[in-house]
Amino acid sequence: MAEWFEGWFDEDYAQLYAHRDAEEARVAVSRALRVAPELNEGPVLDLACGAGRHLEILRRANPLAFGMDLSRTLLGMAPSGLRPWLLRGDMRRLPLKPGSLRGICLWFTPFGYFSDEENRALMLSLGATLGNGGVLIMDYFNAGLLTRTLIPENTIERGGIRAQSRRALEGDRLVKRMVLTHLDTGEVRDVQESVRLYAPDELQEMAVRAGLRLRRVLGTYAGEAFTEDSPRWIGIFEKAW
Numbered sequence: 575m576a577e578w579f580e581g582w583f584d585e586d587y588a589q590l591y592a593h594r595d596a597e598e599a600r601v602a603v604s605r606a607l608r609v610a611p612e613l614n615e616g617p618v619l620d621l622a623c624g625a626g627r628h629l630e631i632l633r634r635a636n637p638l639a640f641g642m643d644l645s646r647t648l649l650g651m652a653p654s655g656l657r658p659w660l661l662r663g664d665m666r667r668l669p670l671k672p673g674s675l676r677g678i679c680l681w682f683t684p685f686g687y688f689s690d691e692e693n694r695a696l697m698l699s700l701g702a703t704l705g706n707g708g709v710l711i712m713d714y715f716n717a718g719l720l721t722r723t724l725i726p727e728n729t730i731e732r733g734g735i736r737a738q739s740r741r742a743l744e745g746d747r748l749v750k751r752m753v754l755t756h757l758d759t760g761e762v763r764d765v766q767e768s769v770r771l772y773a774p775d776e777l778q779e780m781a782v783r784a785g786l787r788l789r790r791v792l793g794t795y796a797g798e799a800f801t802e803d804s805p806r807w808i809g810i811f812e813k814a815w
C-alpha cells in the first residue's frame with residue numbers, strides 16, 4: 575500500500591496550503607541567509623522543496639542552490655526557470671556524494687514522515703551529505719505547543735475545497751485525517767498526514783549523532799527566538815569540523 579506522503583502532495587494540497595506562499599518563503603529565506611551565510615554559496619539543497627517557493631528566493635542569492643522532492647505534481651507547478659534545478663526523488667535515498675553539500679534546508683516540516691528508525695537514518699544521511707562547516711536548516715513544528723493546543727476537529731473551505739479535518743495524537747505521531755470535498759463537482763476524497771512528534775531535545779540528540787552542532791533556534795520565520803509558545807522550531811545546525 576502506498577504511504578500517505580506518496581499520494582497527498584498534489585493539486586488539492588497546493589490549494590489548501592496556498593497561504594504558505596512566496597512571501598512567507600521570502601521572509602524565512604532572508605532570515606536564514608543572515609543566520610547561516612554559508613547558504614549563500616556552494617551547492618545547497620532545498621530538500622522536499624515542493625513547488626520551489628523557497629528555492630526561488632534562495633537561488634537569487636546562490637545560483638548553485640537546487641531542489642528535490644518526491645511529488646511530480648508539486649515539482650510540475652514550480653516556475654519554469656527552476657526546472658533545470660529540480661530533482662525528483664525520495665529523501666530516504668539521497669543521490670548525492672558524502673560531504674558534497676554546503677547546506678541543506680527542510681522547510682515547513684518535511685521531517686518525521688517515516689518510522690522513527692527511518693527518520694533517524696535520514697538525519698544521519700543529512701549529516702553525512704554535508705561537507706565540514708556546512709549547515710542544516712530544520713524547520714519543524716513546535717511539538718509541545720501543537721500537543722497542548724491540538725484542535726481535534728474543524729472544517730475550512732479554501733480554493734474550492736471543503737476540508738473536514740480530525741486530528742489525534744496516536745502514540746508518538748500526530749495524525750490528521752481529512753475528508754476533502756470539491757465544491758464544484760461534489761467529488762469526495764479521504765487523505766491523511768502522519769508525522770512523528772519529536773521534542774526539541776530529541777531532534778538535537780539525533781543531529782548530534784549525525785555530527786551536527788546546534789548554532790541557533792528560531793521560533794518564527796521572521797527570526798524571533800524560540801519559546802515554548804513559538805509556532806515553529808527552526809534549528810540551524812552546523813557540521814562540526
Ligand SMILES: C[S@@+](CC[C@H](N)C(=O)[O-])C[C@H]1O[C@@H](n2cnc3c(N)ncnc32)[C@H](O)[C@@H]1O
Pocket residue numbers: 579580583594621622623624625626627642643644645648663664665666680681682683684687
Ligand atoms: C509540507 S510540504 C513542504 C513543501 C515545501 N518545503 C514548502 O514549504 O512549500 C512537504 C513536502 O515533502 C515532500 N515529500 C514527502 N515525502 C517525501 C519523500 N519521501 N522524499 C522527498 N520529498 C518528500 C512532499 O512532496 C512535499 O512537497
